[in-house]
Amino acid sequence: MIKFDTIYWLFLSPALLLYVYYRFRFKKNDAVPYAPLQYKKPARIRFPLRHVKLFIEALVLFAVFLALTEPHKLLERNMVIDRGLDIVMALDVSASMQAADFPPNRLEFLKKISSSxxxxxxxxxxxxxxxxxxxxxxxxxxTDHSILQDLIKGIGFAVIDHNESGGTAIGDAILAASDSLIKNKKEGRDQVLIIITDGENSHGVDPLLAAHYAKSKNIRLYVVGVAGEEPVPVYVDGSPYLTPSGETLITSLDDTQLKTIAREAGGKFYRAKNSKVLEQIFDELSRMERTPIEIKKLSDKISYVPHISIGIFLLFSIWLILDGFFIRRPMR
Incomplete structure (x- = not known):
């Protein structure tokens, strides 16, 4: 359905009739055809050019009035902004994630499965x-997943100062991520926390207490362990990563603690040997409750003013051609 923003401009359209009457009644001799170089019996013109010109003038003026009314069409639709879950991913970036049991290293593997x-x-x-x-x-x-993908790509060993922040604080990560979910809680919408790590907790809050806290807030916890079966040394840029005692860091995954953390939270533990671990987590998430974040009524405004403007330009061009090439005004 066509709508108008300022339809009162159309109320001036009757004035076009007065304009046409004035031009037709009082301007009959405003132009004459070019005189031929030699006498020739003039051809009969059934419809004088000045009438065509007058008709075009009236059309142009009407089109201008019509454009001023801003005619447009509205296309309305309802859009569900989101019908998913609330998910926070806490990713371990400690030095041991540089171990190469997942080529090129655990951190790059973590980034790969997180991006997927x-x-x-x-x-x-x-x-x-x-x-x-x-x-x-x-x-x-x-819900801007392109930003998320860029952030994941930007994660690297140098993203933190490992001299100042070295270690693994799983409990602190669970608490911080849980608080973020709680602050953004949407009624009736399930919340999920996914911890991806390769080691045991070595700093901060007891992860079992943090897991119990997450459970008390109805946050579903999934713990993903990323490590191979055998202990491996850690190298950074081709050089061994040294512990404070000067020894090369050797890392392995003892999944006992991670399983206990998941169990305490009423969640699940997964050992990530390849990207297929995602399939198991997706199966779990598919059974969780999904609530729309917001339903918006959207309207797309399609304006007809550009089309009318093109029509005005074409009509005015024809008017100029008629006025400049086919009709000459008498000298006064």
């Missing part, structure tokens, strides 16, 4: 934390 998870879970709000001894928020819950 975000790509496949595109209807959810997702937030990202990284942690070692300290916890850092990368982004709160958001």
């Amino acid at each position: 998870f975000i790509e496949r879970n595109n209807t959810s709000r997702i937030g990202v934390f990284i942690f070692a001894r300290d916890v850092f928020s990368q982004t709160p819950l958001t």
